[in-house]
Amino acid sequence: MSNQIVSAVTIAGTDPSGGAGIQADLKTFQEREVYGMSVITSVVAQNTKGVKAVEHLPIDFIEKQFDAVWEDITPHAVKTGMIATIEMMELIAKKLTNSKIPFVIDPVMIAKSGDPLMEEKSREVIRDILLPLATVVTPNVPEAEFLVGFSINSQKDTEKAAKVLVHQLGAKAAVVKGGHLDGDAKDVLYDGAQFDYFSTKRIDTPHTHGTGCTFSAAITAELAKGKSINEAVGLGKEFITDAIQHSLLLGKGNGPTNHWGYRLKGLPNRGEME
């Protein structure tokens, strides 16, 4: 194995309580042995109970962070999470249009707490200007429904949505996550040629704050290492499952996942130990 250091950057909002956003992404990169960097779009006062306030950083300052990373340490992959405004999306499109590195888009729209994280008028813009640049887009069901314009109630709908995300909206591959559907936690990957299914038993827990961020960051880290899309999604799925299985029982609301959960594989979780 070469000793080249693999790096990745996340462009997203913050979570001072550590479970979602930039903080979850950086913890995930670290656990995957990828050097993590970040460009902050919005500072969010939030915790496991919900969002209290949001401040967007000025566009020129977001651009300065972007340039500070890229002029110094070229990342091997990039992901976006919370991008609230049209101006932010236009900046990211300008910066990544000719980029050759894998680009994972987690099209974060509404937090699990129900608080909006993307302005409503921006939703069409992420679809129109960023999706065509994506190596992988990872919507949950409500986000996919908005992007494709029809409701998703079955696996057939999920597959149809994944095809639209690729063939009509221009992503190279799409993972439509089943976290919000009933039954097993089944995610559908479509890469333009075939479907692959990543399914686990649903873990009965309220502690799923930041699951989407963590999953997409793990996929980004594996793409940064040169893994194929299929391998990266499979490894990301294992990582998020262990992180949910061994969640830390922290906070007064929907608690965070455990980014070192994979190291506890096979051991009793904290709930079972009490």
Ligand SMILES: Nc1ncnc2c1ncn2[C@@H]1O[C@H](COP(=O)(O)OP(=O)(O)OP(=O)(O)O)[C@@H](O)[C@H]1O
């Ligand atoms: N209770 C659960 N048990 C097992 N896996 C789950 C559970 N909830 C979510 N997942 C998995 O976690 C990953 C993230 O999916 P989810 O649908 O929760 O994303 P999300 O809604 O975008 O997350 P968030 O907005 O909280 O960051 C997917 O692989 C999904 O299948």
Ligand SMILES: Cc1ncc(COP(=O)(O)O)c(N)n1
């Ligand atoms: C900055 C930021 N990005 C993403 C999420 C989504 O996570 P969740 O839906 O679990 O609240 C979040 N809460 N905050």
